[in-house]
Amino acid sequence: MVVDNETWKSAQKQECEHWAKALGKNKVRDTGIRVAQYASAMILGRLWILPWDWADKTVIDIGCGPTGRLSAMEWSHVIGIDPLWGEYEKMPGAIKEPYRTVYACEAEKHLEELDGTADLVVSLNAIDHCRDPEAVLRNMATYCKAGGTMLLSTDVQDGVITTDPMHPTRATTRTIDDWMLQCGMDVVAKDHSQAFPDRDVIGRTGAWMPGWSGGVTAWHWLCRKL
Secondary structure (H helix, E strand, O other), X not given: OOOOHHHHHHHHHHHHHHHHHXXXXXXXXXXXXXXXXXXXXXXXXXXXXXXXXXXXOEEEEEOOOOEOOOHHHOOOEEEEEXXXXXXXXXXXXXXXXXXXXXXXXXXXXXXXXXXXOEEEEEEEOOHHHOOOHHHHHHHHHHHEEEEEEEEEEEEEOOOOOOOEOOEOOOOOHHHHHHHHHHOOEEEEEEEEEXXXXXXXXXXXHOOOOOOOOOOOEEEEEEEEEO
């Protein structure tokens, strides 16, 4: 499941334009950041990822975005990876905290210096923005320490797969289960929910683009590195 470079670049351009608009107005910016942080905290909490349990440990966030969404993990050594970070840094209202380091590169790029360094690798609503989600999961698994934890949350669609311009790849739950097994990850828990329960509010403010339709559901995987 790999999309061509032109399609991916178009999706990234739209993502960047979306956040430039969302972070450009105070009300919209504040709402967008608040909802992004709330949604992230909700997903972490559903699978008992409690911030204080990860104090002084290394956390890698794939597709970290500009909203400081892992702000609850301020006691950890948090590393972000996002190909648009160079653009996000220029936007008013973008939040770098709690990220101590951010790699402005594709998540598909293998960063050897991160191999086996992470106690926790997180990716929330990101891999369906990627050009090659399977390669991203392989990297996530490689960055995990032996016995480390991975939390993946993404929109999936079981049945007829549809995509939209900002989300060029979308997998089924079974496909992701298979990828996890191939990556040497043991699925400890799996759950599903609405990705953004306040999205009607988001839609009214313009802080988030609509587009979750046609049976798309947010699924969450909690895994351990074998």
